[in-house]
Amino acid sequence: xxxxxxxxxxxxxxxxxxxxxxxxxxxxxxxxxxxxxxxxxxxxxxxxxxxxxxxxxxxxxxxxxxxxxxxxxxxxxxxxxxxxxxxxxxxxxxxxxxxxxxxxxxxxxxxxxxxxxxxxxxxxxxxxxxxxxxxxxxxxxxxxxxxxxxxxxxxxxxxxxxxxxxxxxxxxxxxxxxxxxxxxxxxxxxxxxxxxxxxxxxxxxxxxxxxxxxxxxxxxxxxxxxxxxxxxxxxxxxxxxxxxxxxxxxxxxxxxxxxxxxxxxxxxxxxxxxxxxxxxxxxxxxxxxxxxxxxxxxxxxxxxxxxx
Amino acid sequence: xxxxxxxxxxxxxxxxxxxxxxxxxxxxxxxxxxxxxxxxxxxxxxxxxxxxxxxxxxxxxxxxxxxxxxxxxxxxxxxxxxxxxxxxxxxxxxxxxxxxxxxxxxxxxxxxxxxxxxxxxxxxxxxxxxxxxxxxxxxxxxxxxxxxxxxxxxxxxxxxxxxxxxxxxxxxxxxxxxxxxxxxxxxxxxxxxxxxxxxxxxxxxxxxxxxxxxxxxxxxxxxxxxxxxxxxxxxxxxxxxxxxxxxxxxxxxxxxxxxxxxxxxxxxxxxxxxxxxxxxxxxxxxxxxxxxxxxxxxxxxxxxxxxx
Numbered sequence: 001x002x003x004x005x006x007x008x009x010x011x012x013x014x015x016x017x018x019x020x021x022x023x024x025x026x027x028x029x030x031x032x033x034x035x036x037x038x039x040x041x042x043x044x045x046x047x048x049x050x051x052x053x054x055x056x057x058x059x060x061x062x063x064x065x066x067x068x069x070x071x072x073x074x075x076x077x078x079x080x081x082x083x084x085x086x087x088x089x090x091x092x093x094x095x096x097x098x099x100x101x102x103x104x105x106x107x108x109x110x111x112x113x114x115x116x117x118x119x120x121x122x123x124x125x126x127x128x129x130x131x132x133x134x135x136x137x138x139x140x141x142x143x144x145x146x147x148x149x150x151x152x153x154x155x156x157x158x159x160x161x162x163x164x165x166x167x168x169x170x171x172x173x174x175x176x177x178x179x180x181x182x183x184x185x186x187x188x189x190x191x192x193x194x195x196x197x198x199x200x201x202x203x204x205x206x207x208x209x210x211x212x213x214x215x216x217x218x219x220x221x222x223x224x225x226x227x228x229x230x231x232x233x234x235x236x237x238x239x240x241x242x243x244x245x246x247x248x249x250x251x252x253x254x255x256x257x258x259x260x261x262x263x264x265x266x267x268x269x270x271x272x273x274x275x276x277x278x279x280x281x282x283x284x285x286x287x288x289x290x291x292x293x294x295x296x297x298x299x300x301x302x303x304x305x306x307x308x
Numbered sequence: 309x310x311x312x313x314x315x316x317x318x319x320x321x322x323x324x325x326x327x328x329x330x331x332x333x334x335x336x337x338x339x340x341x342x343x344x345x346x347x348x349x350x351x352x353x354x355x356x357x358x359x360x361x362x363x364x365x366x367x368x369x370x371x372x373x374x375x376x377x378x379x380x381x382x383x384x385x386x387x388x389x390x391x392x393x394x395x396x397x398x399x400x401x402x403x404x405x406x407x408x409x410x411x412x413x414x415x416x417x418x419x420x421x422x423x424x425x426x427x428x429x430x431x432x433x434x435x436x437x438x439x440x441x442x443x444x445x446x447x448x449x450x451x452x453x454x455x456x457x458x459x460x461x462x463x464x465x466x467x468x469x470x471x472x473x474x475x476x477x478x479x480x481x482x483x484x485x486x487x488x489x490x491x492x493x494x495x496x497x498x499x500x501x502x503x504x505x506x507x508x509x510x511x512x513x514x515x516x517x518x519x520x521x522x523x524x525x526x527x528x529x530x531x532x533x534x535x536x537x538x539x540x541x542x543x544x545x546x547x548x549x550x551x552x553x554x555x556x557x558x559x560x561x562x563x564x565x566x567x568x569x570x571x572x573x574x575x576x577x578x579x580x581x582x583x584x585x586x587x588x589x590x591x592x593x594x595x596x597x598x599x600x601x602x603x604x605x606x607x608x609x610x611x612x613x614x615x616x
Contacts, residue, residue, distance in 0.1 A: 198507075199506075199604060199608065201607075206607070209606075211603050211606045211607060212603060212607045214603070215603040215604075288597055289596055289597070289600050292526075292597045292600055295519045295520060295522065295523040296506065296507060296520075298517075298520075299507055299509075299514070299519060300507065302517055302519075
């Protein structure tokens with residue numbers, strides 16, 4: 001059985017992964033917002049380090065009310081708009097639809113599950129360097145992995161097939177364990193997203209300076225400590241060193257929060273910082289450095305809003 | 309007996325306090341650097357909310373080697389130049405000369421005492437809003453208190469007379485207890501100096517936002533905790549609330565470190581942050597938020613140096 005896909009948020013992430021599936025011949029339906037008219041006329045263009053492609057007539061929609069029900073929904077919205085899912089998702093859902101949240105942070109699946117108690121949910125953990133460079137144009141310049149972690153899907157076969165579809169479409173994908181995957185991604189996301197904003201810099205400069213390299217190591221240990229405190233076993237202090245080495249080998253990188261701040265878009269502070277810090281605090285584990293970073297980001301966001 | 313004064317650093321602070329003493333008829337000798345020629349020709353102008361005055365022919369010098377020995381030396385250099393005192397002070401010193409360090413931070417007297425083991429030292433704790441607006445011109449716009457704390461002066465009368473001279477010259481001055489005064493000043497200095505730099509803002513905006521107000525309260529408690537851990541008894545958590553209320557009543561204020569950073573001058577990170585954080589750590593008291601602020605400041609200073 002071929003699965004029908006719905007892509008909620010056709011940007012740098014949703015446009016790339018959904019585009020790969022469509023380019024491989026899958027039945028993919030894209031929700032667009034500001035780019036809807038452009039994509040209707042000109043299609044979706046993906047420039048990719050793994051090979052460019054163009055979708056001449058993608059199934060494009062401006063409302064989920066017009067879209068068919070799907071077997072798999074890939075959600076690639078910014079998490080600042082998470083509550084939109086309350087109205088976006090229902091038209092797409094069959095009883096066994098799998099919804100995959102390809103978003104960053106902690107607490108996303110918990111909230112969506114509360115809004116839709118019977119929903120079959122998974123987390124999508126993306127490692128990709130891509131951006132939407134103009135209307136209908138996605139530029140994918142590095143990496144491109146998408147790991148899938150079951151959260152509340154009673155049918156493991158659905159996830160197996162999604163992973164197989166992705167790999168067949170040229171996207172490296174693996175099944176991973178939910179809490180471990182979400183927290184491991186946070187070990188990288190929490191220090192680098194906020195610090196590049198507050199210090200107006202990129203990953204390479206933070207690691208070339210031994211003082212901020214040390215700060216990042218301390219922050220990573222706060223995340224690892226929180227995860228361990230919350231019962232995530234398969235993550236240990238040495239993971240910080242792996243992440244530091246991996247980042248040093250990367251091209252100079254502006255995390256998504258840095259791009260959001262520079263372009264005066266709201267930052268994903270809630271799920272990237274507030275929720276994990278709250279969870280850790282409730283479990284008796286303080287994260288003073290990351291809490292201070294959260295406080296600094298909230299100040300900057302409030303200042304930016306004032307200047308708009 | 310009238311005391312002879314030497315002023316090391318005739319800027320916003322030294323120019324004001326030394327100027328008041330000279331204006332009141334005291335024998336005051338000023339060390340100048342970039343403003344030497346201008347002050348020789350045009351004198352020293354002080355615009356002050358407590359009354360303007362002009363010194364037509366102040367005793368101005370470009371080297372302490374040309375200055376007479378003094379009874380009291382007021383040091384108002386930026387502490388980034390502290391090691392200059394090794395060569396600046398000796399020509400001014402008699403066996404009983406009192407050297408007063410009107411500077412911000414923790415560890416200043418300890419270092420100078422190590423360089424001059426027999427020196428009679430005091431701390432000057434200034435509460436003043438002033439700036440050098442151009443060569444030979446000091447603009448004093450608010451406050452103006454100068455408290456004096458004995459550090460290693462065997463003659464209490466010398467400090468009594470200094471305090472009396474200051475008050476007679478129109479400068480509110482009091483004798484205060486050394487460790488308590490230095491740490492109390494740090495309760496204000498440590499949060500506000502660094503945060504206004506990192507978040508590119510002023511005191512009022514930090515306190516109008518409840519998130520950063522909370523962060524500042526947490527930082528103040530770190531300083532108070534460190535002081536208590538180091539045996540400074542007369543400082544308790546309620547002092548943070550006093551400082552917050554005092555700051556809310558102030559005009560919007562850019563602390564000296566913010567001005568230094570904006571004008572690409574080196575920041576007083578060492579004595580304002582590194583030393584108190586080290587002292588507290590050695591006593592087993594961590595200051596994670598202020599250490600993170602120190603780390604952020606060091607990154608910004610290194611980045612600025614690169615851009616010069």
